[in-house]
Amino acid sequence: MIKTNKDRVVMQSVQGQIAHPVAVYPYRISHEGAPLILPATGGITYNVQVGDPAMGWAGDHVEPGVSIKLTETGPNGGLNLLACVGNEAKVVSGDAKGAKGFVTGTHGGIDHVLIYFHEKDLENMTIGDKILIKAYGQGLKLLDLPEVMIMNMDPNLLEKMELHIGKDGILEVPVVTEVPAYLMGSGIGAVTAVSGDYDIMTADAGANAAFGLNDLRFGDIVLLQDCDNSYGRGFLKGAVSIGVVVHSDCVKMGHGPGVTTLMTCKLPKIRGIKDSKANIAHYLGIR
Template identity: 65%
Template sequence: MLLTNKSKLVMQSVQGKIHNPIASSPYRIGRNGLAQVLPATGGITYNVKVGDSCMGWVGDHIEPGVSIKNDNSLENGALNLLACIGNEARVISGEAKGAKGYVTGKHGGIDHVLIYFDGEDLEKMAINDAVLIKSYGQGLEIEGIEEIKCMNIDPVLFDNIGVIEIEKGVIEVPVVTEIPAYLMGSGIGGSTAFSGDYDIMTGDKSANLKFGIENLRFGDLVLLKDCDNTFGRQYLKDSVSIGVVVHSDCIKSGHGPGITVIMSCNTPKIKGKINKEANIVNYIK
């Protein structure tokens, strides 16, 4: 197991409410130019959960499980910045009060934090129920390899993934597939990867087959080649990022499954080892 600074990290509360889906127009324009009426972000999504396929749903940017947001924009900024994948979440109001789950991702643009709860708990929940998260993980560093920027991941989940040092200063991470930089779309150019996500573009069906995108699931770990997320999102040859699939495929041009980055290096110090079971559901206890 790699040594980290996890004992020095701060665990702090952040909170939001289950956010109703929103719609300013009934139509979403697909990459084929056609208007469609589809479910999209927000709410409680009962039949889509982490571990399920993120492809093929009749929807757009579908968020598995529960989507939360804070009405105060500054507080929502902190919620989206500090919550990390794997953090414990607890319902603190409504009929499901006391139910526990865990954070599965962060979705930029709509600025939602996504949470898994058991199905019987979902049935008791309602819009505006409050959810408290024990945020823990931002500032995580691997001792002796500070060039690798860790972000958005609970330190316990990081340990459970089984990241190993394969040679001095080089780590190996289990991933289900490797994605080339030219397939990364919406969200590219963002000023930080410590919040939100960016999308794998899925408009080219041959690429979807070649790189295993058709088989991706919510929660899968993926390697992004030549993708630098250390200080914003950009193309940089030989850089490497690791991310988690957080939302579904999309119909819009330049969009697709969303990736929240959990580590990045602007030099090739991160290697991927293909493991089709590299999904957070297999590492969260």
Template identity: 60%
Template structure:
């Protein structure tokens, strides 16, 4: 097993409330069609981890429950320090005491998404408060100083089954995404919060690469993208991320990826595994 500094990481509290969906205006598709669609926020009762990220009649749909703070400074802490796999607990309302886990962060709208089982979803309401045991930022792998690890709970990280071969980390992924498909969010100054999108306007290319089969929670490899200090193209760099929201109708957008690992020197290799999904690992 890889040796990490998990015992030295701080586990502390961040909190948000279930955020009411916004908008209702037309969204213009990449081919010029105006549409009114469900999008971000609220409680998605029938969209969950493990489901396809495609074919929903919606735009940037977030699986499960979406939380946020109206205070921007507090929300920045929530979206930065909540990590995929962290325990989340309902602390107000009819579902008080029920637990789930963080599934991703969505930039722009600045949401954290949470998985809860169906019974809990039925008891939740807009503005219910959810406490997250934030744990994971600062995680590092001994002997791999070039590899930045971010936004993943150390206990989930250990379940991924990462191995070493010829000085590189072997990480399970369901697919590999070429650099030219990374769109909205590229150029952000900080990869420790939010996500960026796989562009899907070219449906034939997406199908050719097998990316049309992506599910919420899938691990993917981003080719030639360095996320160590921001998001952008760098030849030979490799990043690993998790699919956090659905496909989109807008130009330059598509399924969102929250990054969990990045190596500017390419010291990560992807091993194709159809089970490489956080829902699978969380249930192990």
């Protein structure tokens, strides 16, 4: 059993409203120069859920399930900072009041928190419905491996991931694939990884095939090689980060499936163990 400080991690309420999709300029220019009109971020996405393929949709940056935010910058910053993957979410207004789900990630730029709810509950939701989250996870630490920083993850999800510390002192984490640092694009250089995400670039078909990116699913756990997410997002030889796929592939240059960081280490103290079931939908019992 991995020892943590979960009994000292604060659980606090945060709340947002289901966000309407936004369009200022109708066209999205693909990396091949084609102007496209496609569904993208926001709203209630009825037919795309955590556990589904993240590639191949007729969309751009599609967010599975329900997307929430607040109109005021400060409170929305608090929502995005404190909401952690795996946190319990509950609808507190409207016809779906009382329905429960869980956070699946945060999406930078648009600053949305993404939430899974059962399909039957989605049918009763409307734009503007309020959703309360029991924010729990920021400040979580591994007591036996303090070099590894944990962020954006509910302690109960961490316990379900079957993590181990090997005899060599390296943390072993189930992952579906490992991604080289040169494929990380939009979001690189951000001042923090303790909210939002950054994208795996997918314009190169050869790289997609070589690293198994064509098979990525929403909720997949992935390892990012030579990526330091400790105090921002950047390249550092030997560093390792672990993240979860939160939004779909994208048509724009420099973009692709988004990854919210769950753990990072400046030293090679994290080892990926290939496991096709390494997905939060599996860990949280919906797939």
